[in-house]
Amino acid sequence: DAKTTQPPSMDCAEGRAANLPCNHSTISGNEYVYWYRQIHSQGPQYIIHGLKNNETNKMASLIITEDRKSSTLILPHATLRDTAVYYCIVDGYGGSQGNLIFGKGTKLSVKP
Amino acid sequence: KAGVTQTPRYLIKTRGQQVTLSCSPISGHRSVSWYQQTPGQGLQFLFEYFSETQRNKGNFPGRFSGRQFSNSRSEMNVSTLELGDSALYLCASSFSDVNTEAFFGQGTRLTVV
Numbered sequence: 001d002a003k004t005t006q007p008p009s010m011d012c013a014e015g016r017a018a019n020l021p022c023n024h025s026t027i028s029g030n031e032y033v034y035w036y037r038q039i040h041s042q043g044p045q046y047i048i049h050g051l052k053n054n055e056t057n058k059m060a061s062l063i064i065t066e067d068r069k070s071s072t073l074i075l076p077h078a079t080l081r082d083t084a085v086y087y088c089i090v091d092g093y094g095g096s097q098g099n100l101i102f103g104k105g106t107k108l109s110v111k112p
Numbered sequence: 113k114a115g116v117t118q119t120p121r122y123l124i125k126t127r128g129q130q131v132t133l134s135c136s137p138i139s140g141h142r143s144v145s146w147y148q149q150t151p152g153q154g155l156q157f158l159f160e161y162f163s164e165t166q167r168n169k170g171n172f173p174g175r176f177s178g179r180q181f182s183n184s185r186s187e188m189n190v191s192t193l194e195l196g197d198s199a200l201y202l203c204a205s206s207f208s209d210v211n212t213e214a215f216f217g218q219g220t221r222l223t224v225v
Contacts, residue, residue, distance in 0.1 A: 042218060043116070043218055049213070099168040101157065104154055
């Protein structure tokens with residue numbers, strides 16, 4: 001079973017920040033938090049990952065709480081092309097990313 | 113560089129038949145994994161291969177099998193197809209066995225009739 005809990009759906013206005021929460025209260029010390037997204041009919045796409053520090057890349061920012069029991073993925077300026085299902089995944093350090101346990105994810109709808 | 117390539121993209125098979133799906137990973141990637149995606153069960157891990165060895169296996173019946181070749185290309189086979197095997201089959205590759213991102217192909221849409 002997935003080790004994460006996410007809201008099933010969220011809406012966001014185009015141009016606004018999209019904040020997607022994820023609960024991973026049973027995360028252990030050596031497990032990373034990964035985010036992937038899946039745009040309709042395509043394979044999942046890697047977004048970002050982190051251990052305990054906040055991370056930022058060209059696509060998004062990842063904010064992990066100090067106790068590491070939850071995190072938030074932030075898309076700073078959402079566009080219509082960001083409409084997708086977003087998956088939060090907990091995976092152990094040293095893992096090959098070859099055994100990802102996907103939950104149901106959050107379906108993000110970006111509206112004009 | 114080229115991404116993960118899966119062939120064929122679409123496939124229609126009859127119950128009881130068998131099917132072989134192919135995946136070519138990104139050049140240099142040695143880990144290849146397979147996933148099944150259905151509307152009811154979501155994305156489920158099938159198996160992972162690394163350097164021609166199966167490293168992990170998901171909870172699927174023995175009708176589902178796979179292999180990896182020396183050039184890292186991988187195939188998965190499903191024998192005695194059932195209607196419930198209709199799904200999108202996704203292949204993912206990653207560079208090595210350290211913590212890196214996985215790159216997914218576009219998938220093969222299998223329909224069993």
